[in-house]
Amino acid sequence: MTAETPDPRLPDEQTHLDAVYARLDRMRATTRRRLAETLRESAGTPQALSERESYERMYSDELTKIDAAEHNLYFGRLDMVDRTDEVRRIGRIGILDDDERDTTLLLDWRAPLSRPFYLATPATPEDVDRRRHIRTRSRSVRSVSDEYLQSGEIVDEEAGANVVNESALVNALNAARTGEMTDIVETIQREQDEIIRSTHRGVIVVQGGPGTGKTAVALHRAAYLLYTHRDLLSRSGVLILGPNDDFLRYIGQVLPSLGETGVLLSTVADLFPDVKARGHDTRDAVAVKGDERMLNVLRAAVRGRESLPGAGLTVRFDGYDLPIDAEVIKTARAAARSTRRAHNLAQRTFLRSALDELAAVHAKRIGSSELDGSQLLTAADLEDIRTELEADPGVTAAVLEFWPTLTPQAVLRDLYDDPSFLRKATRGWTDADRAALFRPAQPQRDDADLSPADVPLLDELAELVGYRTDEADRITKARWRQQLAEAQDALDILTGSAPQDLEDELDPEILMAYDLIDAEQLAERQVHTERRTTAERAYEDRTWTFGHVIVDEAQELSPMAWRMVMRRIPNRWMTVIGDTAQTSDAAGATSWSDVFTQYVADRWRLHELTVNYRTPSEITRYANRVLDWINPDQSPPTSLRSNGVEPVAIATDDPAASIAALVAASDWTGLTTVIASDGTADALRAALADAGSDVSVHPITAAKGLEFDTVILADPADLVSESPRGYNDLYVALTRATQRLIVVHSRPLPPDLADLPAPER
Numbered sequence: 001m002t003a004e005t006p007d008p009r010l011p012d013e014q015t016h017l018d019a020v021y022a023r024l025d026r027m028r029a030t031t032r033r034r035l036a037e038t039l040r041e042s043a044g045t046p047q048a049l050s051e052r053e054s055y056e057r058m059y060s061d062e063l064t065k066i067d068a069a070e071h072n073l074y075f076g077r078l079d080m081v082d083r084t085d086e087v088r089r090i091g092r093i094g095i096l097d098d099d100e101r102d103t104t105l106l107l108d109w110r111a112p113l114s115r116p117f118y119l120a121t122p123a124t125p126e127d128v129d130r131r132r133h134i135r136t137r138s139r140s141v142r143s144v145s146d147e148y149l150q151s152g153e154i155v156d157e158e159a160g161a162n163v164v165n166e167s168a169l170v171n172a173l174n175a176a177r178t179g180e181m182t183d184i185v186e187t188i189q190r191e192q193d194e195i196i197r198s199t200h201r202g203v204i205v206v207q208g209g210p211g212t213g214k215t216a217v218a219l220h221r222a223a224y225l226l227y228t229h230r231d232l233l234s235r236s237g238v239l240i241l242g243p244n245d246d247f248l249r250y251i252g253q254v255l256p257s258l259g260e261t262g263v264l265l266s267t268v269a270d271l272f273p274d275v276k277a278r279g280h281d282t283r284d285a286v287a288v289k290g291d292e293r294m295l296n297v298l299r300a301a302v303r304g305r306e307s308l309p310g311a312g313l314t315v316r317f318d319g320y321d322l323p324i325d326a327e328v329i330k331t332a333r334a335a336a337r338s339t340r341r342a343h344n345l346a347q348r349t350f351l352r353s354a355l356d357e358l359a360a361v362h363a364k365r366i367g368s369s370e371l372d373g374s375q376l377l378t379a380a381d382l383e384d385i386r387t388e389l390e391a392d393p394g395v396t397a398a399v400l401e402f403w404p405t406l407t408p409q410a411v412l413r414d415l416y417d418d419p420s421f422l423r424k425a426t427r428g429w430t431d432a433d434r435a436a437l438f439r440p441a442q443p444q445r446d447d448a449d450l451s452p453a454d455v456p457l458l459d460e461l462a463e464l465v466g467y468r469t470d471e472a473d474r475i476t477k478a479r480w481r482q483q484l485a486e487a488q489d490a491l492d493i494l495t496g497s498a499p500q501d502l503e504d505e506l507d508p509e510i511l512m513a514y515d516l517i518d519a520e521q522l523a524e525r526q527v528h529t530e531r532r533t534t535a536e537r538a539y540e541d542r543t544w545t546f547g548h549v550i551v552d553e554a555q556e557l558s559p560m561a562w563r564m565v566m567r568r569i570p571n572r573w574m575t576v577i578g579d580t581a582q583t584s585d586a587a588g589a590t591s592w593s594d595v596f597t598q599y600v601a602d603r604w605r606l607h608e609l610t611v612n613y614r615t616p617s618e619i620t621r622y623a624n625r626v627l628d629w630i631n632p633d634q635s636p637p638t639s640l641r642s643n644g645v646e647p648v649a650i651a652t653d654d655p656a657a658s659i660a661a662l663v664a665a666s667d668w669t670g671l672t673t674v675i676a677s678d679g680t681a682d683a684l685r686a687a688l689a690d691a692g693s694d695v696s697v698h699p700i701t702a703a704k705g706l707e708f709d710t711v712i713l714a715d716p717a718d719l720v721s722e723s724p725r726g727y728n729d730l731y732v733a734l735t736r737a738t739q740r741l742i743v744v745h746s747r748p749l750p751p752d753l754a755d756l757p758a759p760e761r
C-alpha cells in the first residue's frame with residue numbers, strides 16, 4: 001500500500017486488538033482485586049490457611065500469565081472457506097469476552113482450532129481461505145500480511161501487490177539476537193508443529209542438525225502438553241534437562257513468555273538434591289564414569305562396606321568379652337541380603353539377626369549346664385538378653401561396623417581414594433581407565449571435588465544404598481496421614497451441620513458431602529494446596545517422578561546419566577532432542593537406538609527436522625564439509641536463508657590483539673562472541689582483557705545450544721586437537737552464528753576451512 005491509500009485491513013484489525021486488550025485489562029483488574037481480597041483475609045484454621053494459599057497462588061499465576069501475554073498478544077487470523085463467515089483469531093493465550101455469549105476473542109495457539117494456522121499450505125489448505133499474520137507493537141497494529149491458501153497468492157502489506165512477502169518467518173530469523181531465546185508461536189513450521197503436538201505417549205526422539213529449531217520445538221511442546229494435559233502435568237510436573245547453566249539461562253524466558261511457569265529446568269549435574277557438583281574431570285574420567293561398567297564397580301563398593309570381622313574381635317557386655325566372630329556376621333549379612341532391599345534399608349534386618357545370634361552365643365556361655373551343656377535359661381531369659389544387647393550402644397555400634405549407614409557421597413569418595421579396591425573392582429579394565437578413576441581424598445568443606453560426571457554415580461549409589469528413601473517415604477506417609485485426618489474432620493463438620501432429621505430418614509434427593517467426596521479425595525486435593533510449586537517440590541526430592549521429561553542436547557548424556565533420567569520418568573513419556581553429530585561429551589551418544597532399546601525396546605519414534613533456521617547458507621557450506629567428515633551418511637539440514645555475508649579467515653601471530661582490534665573497529669549490530677577451545681578460552685579471555693576488549697569468550701562446551709549474530713572462532717585447530725570428538729566440536733562452533741563468521745588463527749586451519757578467504761581490505 002502507498003502512503004496515500006491507507007491499508008483498510010489495519011483499522012479493522014486494530015478494532016479487534018483494542019477489544020482484546022480491553023478484555024485483558026478487565027481480566028487483570030479482576031484478578032488483582034481478588035488477589036488483594038485474598039491477601040486481606042485472615043485465615044484461622046489450617047484448612048482456611050491452606051485454602052487461602054491456594055487461591056493466592058492461583059491468582060498470582062493468573063496475573064503472571066496475563067502479564068506474559070501482553071506482547072504480540074494477537075498475531076494470527078484464519079478465514080475459513082465453506083463456513084459462513086468463520087473467522088478464527090489466534091493469540092498467545094485464549095481469551096473469552098465477558099459478554100452474554102462468551103464470545104471467543106482469541107483462540108490459544110495450542111487449541112486444536114488454531115492448528116491450521118501452522119499446517120495449511122496451498123497444497124493442503126485445510127479449509128483455510130486466507131491466513132493473516134498480524135504484527136503489533138505496544139498495542140497497535142503495525143502491519144498485516146495475507147496468504148490466500150486456495151489460490152496460493154501472498155499479499156504483502158508494504159508493496160500492496162501480489163508479490164512474495166518477506167514473511168513473518170524471515171523477519172524473525174533476521175532479527176538481532178538478544179542473548180535470550182524467544183518463542184516462535186507466530187511462525188511454527190509444519191514439521192515442527194507435528195512434533196509439538198504429537199500424541200505419542202512414549203519416547204519421541206527428535207534428531208535434527210544445528211539450528212533446526214530442536215530447542216524451540218522442545219519448549220513449545222512443553223507448553224502444548226501443559227495446556228492439553230493441565231491436570232495431570234501440573235500435579236506431576238514437567239522436567240526439561242539442558243546441557244549447562246548458560247543454556248538454561250538462554251532458554252529460561254521462553255516458557256514464562258507463554259504463560260507457563262511450573263516447569264523445572266535443570267542440568268543433570270543439578271538433579272541430585274543438595275549436591276552442587278562443580279568439580280572438573282578430564283575427558284578420560286568423564287568417559288569412564290559415564291560408562292555402564294561403573295555399575296559393577298558401584299555395587300562392589302557397597303558390598304565392600306558389608307564386611308566381616310577379623311579373628312578375635314570382642315565387645316564388652318554384661319561383664320564378659322562377647323565374641324563377634326565372622327559366623328555371626330555372615331548369618332546376619334545373609335539375612336539382610338535376602339531381603340533384597342537397599343543397603344541402609346536392610347540394616348534393621350542385619351542388626352536384628354546379629355543380635356539374635358549374639359544373644360544365643362551369650363546365653364550359651366552363661367546359661368549352659370556344666371554337666372551336660374544343656375541350656376538352663378528360659379525363653380524369657382533369652383529375650384531379656386536380646387533386649388539388653390539391643391539397648392547397649394557399645395554392642396550395636398560394634399555390630400553395625402559391618403553394615404554401616406552409608407551415604408552415596410562417602411562411598412564414592414572412598415572408592416576413588418582406594419587403589420587396591422579399584423584394582424579388584426575393575427578387573428579387565430585398562431590401566432589408563434582405572435587410573436582415570438583414582439582420586440585421593442581431600443579435606444571436604446563443600447562438594448568442590450564432585451564433578452557433573454559424578455552425579456549419575458551418586459544417584460545410582462543412592463538407589464543401592466537406599467539413601468533418604470526411607471526418610472522421604474516416612475515424611476510423605478506422615479504428611480498424608482495428617483492430611484487424611486484433617487480431611488476427615490472437615491467432612492465430619494460438614495455432615496455434622498446437616499439437619500438432624502436427615503440422619504434417620506435420608507432424603508435421596510439431598511447429596512451429602514460424603515456422597516461427593518470422601519476423606520481420601522479431599523486429602524488428595526489438599527496435597528495440591530501446598531505452598532511450594534510442583535517444580536520446587538520436585539527439585540528437592542530425589543525420588544520425584546515426573547509426568548513428562550524433555551531432554552535437550554540429549555546426545556551429551558552418558559549411559560549412566562540416562563539411567564538417572566529414566567528413574568525420574570517410569571512412565572517413559574519423554575521428548576528427547578539432539579544431534580548425534582554434535583556430541584562432544586566423551587561418554588555421549590552416537591546412536592539413538594543404542595540409547596533407547598534397553599529402556600523401551602523398539603517403542604520409540606524418531607522425527608527428523610531438516611531445515612536450518614539459524615545459519616545462513618554462506619556459513620553452512622563450510623559446516624557441511626565438517627559434517628561429511630563426522631558422518632557421511634547424515635544429510636545436512638537445508639539452510640533457509642542466505643545473507644550474502646561470506647565467512648572469512650584472518651591469519652595472525654597474536655589472535656587476542658587481532659580480535660580486539662577487529663571488534664573495536666566493527667559496526668556489527670547484535671551479539672558478538674568469541675568461541676575457543678575449552679583449554680584456551682580462559683587465557684584468551686585474559687589476553688583480550690589486557691588488549692582492552694571486553695568481548696565475551698565462550699569455551700566450546702559452554703557454547704552448546706547458544707547462538708550469536710557474529711561468531712569469531714579462535715584457532716579451530718585447537719578444537720580439533722583437544723579431544724577425540726574435536727570435529728564434532730568444530731561443527732558446533734561453525735553453526736552458532738546467525739549472520740557472520742570470522743575465523744582468527746595462528747595455527748594452520750583444518751583442511752575443511754583451508755580455503756576460507758581473507759577479508760577484503
Ligand SMILES: Nc1ncnc2c1ncn2[C@@H]1O[C@H](COP(=O)(O)OP(=O)(O)OP(=O)(O)O)[C@@H](O)[C@H]1O
Binds near residue numbers: 173
Ligand atoms: N519456526 C520458527 N520460527 C522462527 N524462528 C525459528 C523457528 N524455528 C527455529 N527458529 C529459530 O532458529 C534458531 C535455532 O533454533 P534452536 O536453537 O531451537 O535450534 P536447535 O536445533 O536447538 O540448534 P542446536 O542443535 O544448534 O542447539 C532460534 O533462534 C530459533 O528461535
